[in-house]
Amino acid sequence: MAVRTESQRAYYATHKVAILALQKAYHKKYLQTERGKQNKLENTYRMRAKYPEKYKARYTLRNAVKTGYVVKGACEICGIIKVESHHDDYSKPLEVRWLCHQHHCELEGRR
Numbered sequence: 001m002a003v004r005t006e007s008q009r010a011y012y013a014t015h016k017v018a019i020l021a022l023q024k025a026y027h028k029k030y031l032q033t034e035r036g037k038q039n040k041l042e043n044t045y046r047m048r049a050k051y052p053e054k055y056k057a058r059y060t061l062r063n064a065v066k067t068g069y070v071v072k073g074a075c076e077i078c079g080i081i082k083v084e085s086h087h088d089d090y091s092k093p094l095e096v097r098w099l100c101h102q103h104h105c106e107l108e109g110r111r
Contacts, residue, residue, distance in 0.1 A: 057093035
């Protein structure tokens with residue numbers, strides 16, 4: 001892995017939004033190609049096989065929200081309406097915490 005120089009880090013810091021937008025556009029275009037579709041499908045099957053309890057919990061919750069059995073709430077921390085579900089225990093698929101993307105990432109230790 002190449003080490004970035006100070007000038008490269010500074011460039012990235014000042015142009016981060018534009019760089020991320022280009023990467024997102026490229027990725028979206030890639031996923032529309034046959035190779036991108038195939039890779040996404042293979043990754044989905046691999047993750048389902050590796051983490052079946054996660055898949056089952058997410059699938060169960062998705063159907064419960066869709067049918068109205070479970071209603072999405074606001075973020076438990078800041079109250080934002082656009083939320084993601086967080087399972088503390090995958091064996092209890094309908095017991096979730098509703099968190100905004102920022103707080104969900106903080107809780108899971110992601111950026």
